[in-house]
Amino acid sequence: GAVVSQHPSWVICKSGTSVKIECRSLDFQATTMFWYRQFPKQSLMLMATSNEGSKATYEQGVEKDKFLINHASLTLSTLTVTSAHPEDSSFYICSAKGRLNTEAFFGQGTRLTVV
Amino acid sequence: QQQVKQSPQSLIVQKGGIPIINCAYENTAFDYFPWYQQFPGKGPALLIAIRPDVSEKKEGRFTISFNKSAKQFSLHIMDSQPGDSATYFCAAAYSARQLTFGSGTQLTVLP
Numbered sequence A: 001g002a003v004v005s006q007h008p009s010w011v012i013c014k015s016g017t018s019v020k021i022e023c024r025s026l027d028f029q030a031t032t033m034f035w036y037r038q039f040p041k042q043s044l045m046l047m048a049t050s051n052e053g054s055k056a057t058y059e060q061g062v063e064k065d066k067f068l069i070n071h072a073s074l075t076l077s078t079l080t081v082t083s084a085h086p087e088d089s090s091f092y093i094c095s096a097k098g099r100l101n102t103e104a105f106f107g108q109g110t111r112l113t114v115v
Numbered sequence B: 001q002q003q004v005k006q007s008p009q010s011l012i013v014q015k016g017g018i019p020i021i022n023c024a025y026e027n028t029a030f031d032y033f034p035w036y037q038q039f040p041g042k043g044p045a046l047l048i049a050i051r052p053d054v055s056e057k058k059e060g061r062f063t064i065s066f067n068k069s070a071k072q073f074s075l076h077i078m079d080s081q082p083g084d085s086a087t088y089f090c091a092a093a094y095s096a097r098q099l100t101f102g103s104g105t106q107l108t109v110l111p
Helices: none
Strands: A004-007 A010-013 A019-025 A032-038 A044-051 A067-073 A076-081 A090-097 A110-114 B004-007 B010-014 B020-025 B033-038 B045-050 B056-059 B062-067 B072-077 B086-092 B105-110
Touching: A004 A090, A010 A019, A019 A032, A019 A090, A019 A110, A032 A067, A032 A076, A044 A067, A076 A090, B004 B086, B020 B033, B020 B086, B033 B062, B045 B056, B045 B062, B045 B072, B072 B086
Parallel strands: A010 A110, B010 B105
Antiparallel strands: A004 A019, A019 A076, A032 A044, A032 A090, A067 A076, A090 A110, B004 B020, B020 B072, B033 B045, B033 B086, B056 B062, B062 B072, B086 B105
16 A cells, blocks of 8 residues: 655654644655544544645634644645644544545554643 | 444454454445554554445455445454454545544454
């Protein structure tokens, strides 16, 4: 399958700072990228969907000013958690899909800990 | 309408056993039903997927059974191994849109 690389795999930041997570499709053009949040022993919760060159569509209850998503190219999307707080600590996962594919390929996830 | 219900929440089998995980959906517009395997601290990885025009699909030790009239589908793992111990998620999507995930099943295969 296609490869989606997510970086960093883990990050610790201080409360009030911002942190950026990158999601790259390495061998295909990702026309659509998805960002998920996963709490321990729970399912993946979709946060937002982004199409290349367009503004992201956020799910209900997700603060778009807090979770900034940029999908400026066909191989890169970024999620920036602004003014992070301890309750933002979670496992963030991206997935990417090409224009003709139904299958979405997942990154390895980023463990964010806000202290 | 968008929900996918998954059971059981956890499952313990002996090595060589055949764990079965079940999912049910409501939205008849769903046309893509994948299963994902997730190890701790890792992203989900696609195991196998099926479309509603077939009732069964087998890839290696993994089999999906699909019952369109009942709006149910299940994952069977043949000859399960301790290395199969992971969390399994079913999902559904329609018209190549975003996936709706089940709640997950934590599988433990005892040696």
